[in-house]
Amino acid sequence: MTSPERILLGDTVAKSRYHLTRASLVRYAGASGDFNPIHYRDDIAADVGLPGVLAQGMLTLGLATQCVVDWLGDPARINGYRARFTKPVVVHPEDGAFVDVVAKAAEVDDDAGSARIDLTVTCDGHTVLGKSQVWISLH
Template sequence: MSSPERILLGDTVVKARYHLTRESLVRYAGASGDFNPIHYRDDVAATVGLPGVLAQGMLTLGLATQCVVEWLGDPARITGYRARFTKPVIVHAEDGAVVDVVAKAARVDDEAGSARIDLTVTCDGHTVLGKSQVWISLR
């Protein structure tokens, strides 16, 4: 893995794996105020045609960017981010869900002191965030 002070184009800068449980969803709901029952009730999720209880999209995005924050050591070095929600993260009652993140340097501008990190975010082998990118300051 690369150091935040010196990264090269194509470097894998960090990898992370996060295990989500139903408790994770309830805790996030309390912190975010997102108490939509599709995030904690199987019967409601089924009623609206979902395959199961879903993790909040912003929780998934937050986890994806968290590994970059930890790698950098300073959240102020994140200058921007974006992602498309492409597939929901289904959190099973007993097993939960595992979200994997691989962060690679997609653009490095040493002169400007910035880089773009592209994130591959998957769950059960499916991409759950598309065009997921984080812009960082190298200084």
């Protein structure tokens, strides 16, 4: 992948694939305090009309951003991020779910030493985060 100090507009700077399991959701619930039962109980998810147990939205957003943090090597170089939740990540009881992230340079300002990285975040070929963007310091 491209070095954070030498990116060009349109460069793919990082790619990651994350495997989420039901155990991942339980661990995240413990860390975040998000104990909504739609994240771990099939019966509750079905009762509210969901297709299955869902990954926490902030977990999905965190994984997407982690892809850029890993590439940069320093979380302090993240200046901001945003995303819209467009489709939930359904986590199958046995198979889990795979979240794929592709990060591309969408704006590069060498004079200011900053860039905007656009993320494509998908699960099973469906976009799960829209308008997903991360602003970074180049140096």
